[in-house]
């Protein structure tokens with residue numbers, strides 16, 4: 001089960017906790033404000049009121065055991081930069097940090113953030129594209145009628161070619177891509193897997209157990225297929 | 229040319245103006261703070277320092293001629309609600325309003341917003357999905373290698389069937405959907421067009437002038453195709 005820590009429960013952090021609470025993962029949330037902590041206490045249990053710039057507290061929490069740590073402290077640029085540096089130093093596996101500006105994002109990446117998120121900029125760019133031209137993502141994925149999802153190949157279709165699977169003719173779905181796990185030998189002779197995404201699947205390609213297919217179709221057809 | 233007004237130049241509004249300035253549209257921006265207006269003065273010309281809750285000012289600006297008006301005033305909930313109501317009353321065509329909470333979004337829709345945007349929540353949900361499982365949108369559209377775009381059918385392929393167009397074999401692209409403009413007769417005997425999106429195109433479908441095709445492929449192949 002994934003271990004995820006969220007530091008800072010502003011609009012971004014609290015909404016992240018809400019979304020994650022619906023998934024299969026363990027969540028730890030930290031905020032300096034008792035009120036913010038109280039606001040999420042009905043959806044998660046592991047919450048702490050603390051000043052996350054306090055290195056001693058961060059050390060005690062053993063956050064390096066977390067798979068992902070998200071720092072979403074907004075307006076106080078120094079706080080998010082400082083916390084990033086402390087956690088990088090303590091051996092955090094993956095640091096995802098919310099930025100307030102391009103410059104802030106550059107600094108965060110320099111001091112140890114693995115990835116930065118700038119919600120207002122990302123959403124502004126997305127809105128700009130959809131205002132100017134029909135944007136495929138708007139049209140297809142947020143359209144009332146269609147859905148674009150990835151799903152593990154259902155057992156019923158194991159080892160069938162795309163053509164034989166009749167995904168198109170019988171299930172009325174369009175396969176956009178297939179993701180396969182390709183085994184390879186590592187330097188120490190162990191088998192590891194890398195993901196291979198084929199965005200030009202041909203009708204003779206075989207659907208195997210463990211493959212994921214990216215399919216597009218009308219929502220009802222997608223639901224029927226998911227229930228196979 | 230699209231006419232777009234942006235009211236409020238916080239992180240969202242200013243980034244929206246930056247993105248729109250790269251597109252083919254006329255932009256009008258309004259903010260109460262001279263400093264915010266000054267910050268965008270190097271990228272757009274049509275900017276006003278004004279309190280957008282002032283109905284007289286909004287009336288003078290004749291904003292109902294705008295194709296889209298984006299209200300991105302954050303922390304002052306009453307201001308964004310009031311401006312939405314005023315502009316709805318003045319006959320605004322399309323009002324897109326930034327919300328700070330689910331409740332704020334509901335109120336905005338009630339008082340006339342056509343669409344609300346909650347960047348922190350949208351990005352939090354997207355991040356939550358990508359932390360837990362591989363997300364197709366992350367994989368395909370934001371992947372380093374692939375691109376999913378819609379493009380008008382190039383002249384070279386007018387009236388060819390999908391099979392004959394060789395989009396797959398020659399151009400190495402996967403057609404995800406075709407958008408056609410279907411003419412129909414309105415009640416007053418005029419011809420109008422509605423958009424029809426076929427998400428299950430078959431190899432015998434004909435590509436016609438004016439159609440848009442949604443294609444996915446490696447970025448280099450997409451670029452080659454765009455240059456046809």
Ligand SMILES: Nc1ncnc2c1ncn2[C@@H]1O[C@H](COP(=O)(O)OP(=O)(O)OP(=O)(O)O)[C@@H](O)[C@H]1O
Nearest residue numbers: 008009010011012013031032033051052073074075
């Ligand atoms: N040193 C700190 N330690 C822990 N939490 C902190 C610290 N400083 C600020 N916070 C918390 O971080 C949260 C987010 O900060 P803030 O609201 O300033 O950012 P924001 O960018 O406006 O956030 P959002 O856009 O997500 O609403 C707040 O709930 C605040 O209490």
Ligand SMILES: Nc1ncnc2c1ncn2[C@@H]1O[C@H](COP(=O)(O)OP(=O)(O)OP(=O)(O)O)[C@@H](O)[C@H]1O
Nearest residue numbers: 236237238239240241259260261279280301302303
């Ligand atoms: N009545 C008003 N008329 C015009 N502009 C206004 C008015 N009130 C606030 N603004 C402007 O709206 C902008 C955005 O407001 P604010 O920064 O409070 O929101 P925000 O939600 O934090 O924004 P963002 O998330 O986009 O950074 C500010 O630049 C501010 O000057």
